[in-house]
Amino acid sequence: MRRGQPHEILYFHQADDPYSALTVERLAEISARYDVVITPHLVPPPADWAAPERRRLEAYSRRDAAQIAAAYGLAHESRSVPQTEAVRRAEAVLQSAIAAGQFLAAAPVVSRALIQGDSLDEAATAFGTADATVVAAALAEGSRLRDRLGHYLGATLFHAGEWYWGLDRLGDLEARLRTLGCGDSSADRMVAARPELRFGETDRSADLSTPALEMFLSFRSPYTYLAIDRTIALASHYRVELRLRPVLPMVMRGLPVPAAKRNYILRDCKREAERLGLPFGRVADPVGRPVERGLAVLHGAIGVGQGPAFATSFLRGVFAEGVDAGSDRGLRTLVQRAGLEWRQAQGWMADDGWRTEVENNRLAMFADDLWGVPSFRFGQLSTWGQDRLWLVEKAVVETLGHPRGVATRTSPRTPS
Numbered sequence: 001m002r003r004g005q006p007h008e009i010l011y012f013h014q015a016d017d018p019y020s021a022l023t024v025e026r027l028a029e030i031s032a033r034y035d036v037v038i039t040p041h042l043v044p045p046p047a048d049w050a051a052p053e054r055r056r057l058e059a060y061s062r063r064d065a066a067q068i069a070a071a072y073g074l075a076h077e078s079r080s081v082p083q084t085e086a087v088r089r090a091e092a093v094l095q096s097a098i099a100a101g102q103f104l105a106a107a108p109v110v111s112r113a114l115i116q117g118d119s120l121d122e123a124a125t126a127f128g129t130a131d132a133t134v135v136a137a138a139l140a141e142g143s144r145l146r147d148r149l150g151h152y153l154g155a156t157l158f159h160a161g162e163w164y165w166g167l168d169r170l171g172d173l174e175a176r177l178r179t180l181g182c183g184d185s186s187a188d189r190m191v192a193a194r195p196e197l198r199f200g201e202t203d204r205s206a207d208l209s210t211p212a213l214e215m216f217l218s219f220r221s222p223y224t225y226l227a228i229d230r231t232i233a234l235a236s237h238y239r240v241e242l243r244l245r246p247v248l249p250m251v252m253r254g255l256p257v258p259a260a261k262r263n264y265i266l267r268d269c270k271r272e273a274e275r276l277g278l279p280f281g282r283v284a285d286p287v288g289r290p291v292e293r294g295l296a297v298l299h300g301a302i303g304v305g306q307g308p309a310f311a312t313s314f315l316r317g318v319f320a321e322g323v324d325a326g327s328d329r330g331l332r333t334l335v336q337r338a339g340l341e342w343r344q345a346q347g348w349m350a351d352d353g354w355r356t357e358v359e360n361n362r363l364a365m366f367a368d369d370l371w372g373v374p375s376f377r378f379g380q381l382s383t384w385g386q387d388r389l390w391l392v393e394k395a396v397v398e399t400l401g402h403p404r405g406v407a408t409r410t411s412p413r414t415p416s
Contacts, residue, residue, distance in 0.1 A: 281319075
């Protein structure tokens with residue numbers, strides 16, 4: 001960006017992606033409020049390596065987008081899976097709008113029609129239709145640019161070397177623009193402020209009929225590290241039972257995690273850790289034997305009621321303190337910090353019973369069309385990601401009874 005010029009934000013839009021449909025609902029307001037130029041690019045669905053469970057990803061994305069829309073003040077109703085012909089026509093209209101500089105106006109209209117199964121005739125009349133060869137070239141170019149800059153999904157925004165994904169990170173981009181002095185940052189209301197945990201009051205306490213909060217976690221997942229303390233705090237605050245259900249890391253289940261994905265995850269987790277006030281960055285990758293030893297100890301620790309304490313200790317050790325959990329010295333430190341005896345932990349590591357448990361957990365997770373971690377289940381709710389803890393809290397509060405009065409806490413930090 002040259003001095004005196006507006007900041008450029010590259011936006012990568014996948015026509016049939018529910019998260020892209022939500023994101024474009026807020027881009028025009030971002031453009032109007034801040035001194036930025038949003039340059040849109042069409043992209044195809046992610047490659048197989050980025051979507052190893054494509055059917056589950058597509059089904060979950062539709063369900064998830066519908067669940068979170070209201071929290072951002074949006075109406076989102078996915079009536080059917082968009083058919084290939086409709087997607088191609090939507091791409092043609094969107095590319096025509098891009099060429100005419102009308103993408104921010106066209107994209108919400110086209111996206112709503114596509115996800116609701118409505119006709120695209122009015123959008124085509126208003127914004128035109130690009131030739132199929134032009135659309136194909138635009139999709140290929142958008143994909144190449146996205147790949148070169150280091151991402152792999154739709155609904156992604158790139159600004160000054162940083163990636164932001166969907167509504168979940170649009171608020172982070174907005175906060176950065178405010179810090180840089182781009183436009184009016186005095187408004188109290190953020191365009192895309194994310195929902196946060198509230199730790200409010202309820203009408204009654206949990207009882208034996210209240211479902212347990214299940215957390216599917218991996219010892220190689222930095223997002224699990226970001227979520228573990230808040231999950232424990234959430235369960236404790238509302239007095240619901242927390243059940244930890246560990247699974248093997250994706251790479252140890254034969255699923256690929258290429259460099260572009262690893263790099264984005266680490267950068268995103270670093271930014272999230274700073275927002276949450278958590279240490280992060282001294283990483284000692286526990287893949288392989290360290291994970292297996294950790295899961296064996298966790299299996300035993302859960303049995304004596306110390307699962308959350310050990311999970312917290314292990315995850316902080318490998319993602320924030322550089323502890324080698326594959327060594328006896330490192331793992332012993334993590335075990336003892338959780339209030340466990342090293343000799344007892346050694347006995348747990350000699351027992352392979354944890355392997356059956358983690359496989360059962362994987363099958364249970366897949367049964368709900370979930371495959372990544374951390375994932376959560378509470379009653380009828382099943383959701384994926386540390387970004388959805390507010391949704392878990394909402395389900396808990398609705399089960400126990402709506403809060404009496406004002407929530408006691410709105411900060412993203414866990415209660416002390």
